[in-house]
Amino acid sequence: MLNLSNISAGYTKENMILKGINLTVNDNEVVALVGQNGSGKSTLAKSVMNLVPYINGEIFFNEENITKKEAAIISPKGIGFFMQGGRIFPNLTVEENLIFASSDLNKKDYSERLETIKTYFELFNNGRMNLQASYLSGGEQHQLALATVLMQKPKFLMLDEPSAGLSPANVKSLYNALYKIKENEVKSILIIEQNVNAAIEFSNRVVLLQEGKIVKEELSKNLNSPEKIDEFFFGKIN
Ligand SMILES: Nc1ncnc2c1ncn2[C@@H]1O[C@H](COP(=O)(O)OP(=O)(O)OP(=O)(O)O)[C@@H](O)[C@H]1O
Numbered sequence: 001m002l003n004l005s006n007i008s009a010g011y012t013k014e015n016m017i018l019k020g021i022n023l024t025v026n027d028n029e030v031v032a033l034v035g036q037n038g039s040g041k042s043t044l045a046k047s048v049m050n051l052v053p054y055i056n057g058e059i060f061f062n063e064e065n066i067t068k069k070e071a072a073i074i075s076p077k078g079i080g081f082f083m084q085g086g087r088i089f090p091n092l093t094v095e096e097n098l099i100f101a102s103s104d105l106n107k108k109d110y111s112e113r114l115e116t117i118k119t120y121f122e123l124f125n126n127g128r129m130n131l132q133a134s135y136l137s138g139g140e141q142h143q144l145a146l147a148t149v150l151m152q153k154p155k156f157l158m159l160d161e162p163s164a165g166l167s168p169a170n171v172k173s174l175y176n177a178l179y180k181i182k183e184n185e186v187k188s189i190l191i192i193e194q195n196v197n198a199a200i201e202f203s204n205r206v207v208l209l210q211e212g213k214i215v216k217e218e219l220s221k222n223l224n225s226p227e228k229i230d231e232f233f234f235g236k237i238n
């Protein structure tokens with residue numbers, strides 16, 4: 001589905017943050033990308049969307065070379081990107097945010113999409129559609145940001161810390177939605193997640209990034225005890 005081949009990327013020519021990344025997310029696979037703050041996780045996701053100024057190497061989506069194509073060209077190919085923090089337009093209402101995200105859908109497709117998305121998120125069922133988005137709580141803003149990504153019916157999702165900063169109850173309800181989305185429509189996902197247990201449980205494979213390099217990976221089902229998880233994160237690098 002998604003394939004990064006020898007990707008180096010950075011914000012200045014002299015200081016490349018990613019250093020030779022090789023990573024594949026297969027069809028029907030959920031890969032969790034984990035690593036310390038500043039290790040380059042967001043830079044990796046942004047590189048796929050060509051949102052990093054310097055990129056070397058090649059990126060393929062369904063065998064098509066999408067390296068350095070504009071984000072506006074890449075998104076319609078079926079990549080949905082939830083950016084860290086969740087991007088919404090705070091001055092627009094909830095509904096305007098959804099409409100803006102679906103500007104290329106006709107009325108019927110928009111309504112159908114909205115009905116599906118209502119089954120994932122409580123936000124859209126409690127009379128908030130006409131509320132200005134800036135008045136939403138943090139958890140609700142994440143729901144809205146994720147919903148705008150889903151309006152396009154992506155085939156592949158990149159989620160950069162969708163549950164960061166949310167209270168435990170909100171994390172739970174966001175993951176409930178993510179599990180439904182994975183079950184119902186988007187089977188291939190790259191998720192960046194600080195919550196190691198949530199990442200392991202949600203994914204098929206965990207990849208550890210350290211200082212811009214992939215230093216380890218393991219099938220999630222093998223990380224089935226605190227000792228193994230500890231060893232994966234803090235044990236020696238192969
Ligand atoms: N727009 C930018 N301009 C310059 N440097 C940047 C920019 N964005 C990120 N960096 C630098 O790139 C490095 C990697 O940042 P990145 O955001 O990819 O890390 P991360 O693994 O996502 O961290 P976190 O867990 O805190 O989100 C950091 O040293 C950061 O300061």
Ligand SMILES: [Mg+2]
Nearest residue numbers: 041042043084
């Ligand atoms: Mg980040």
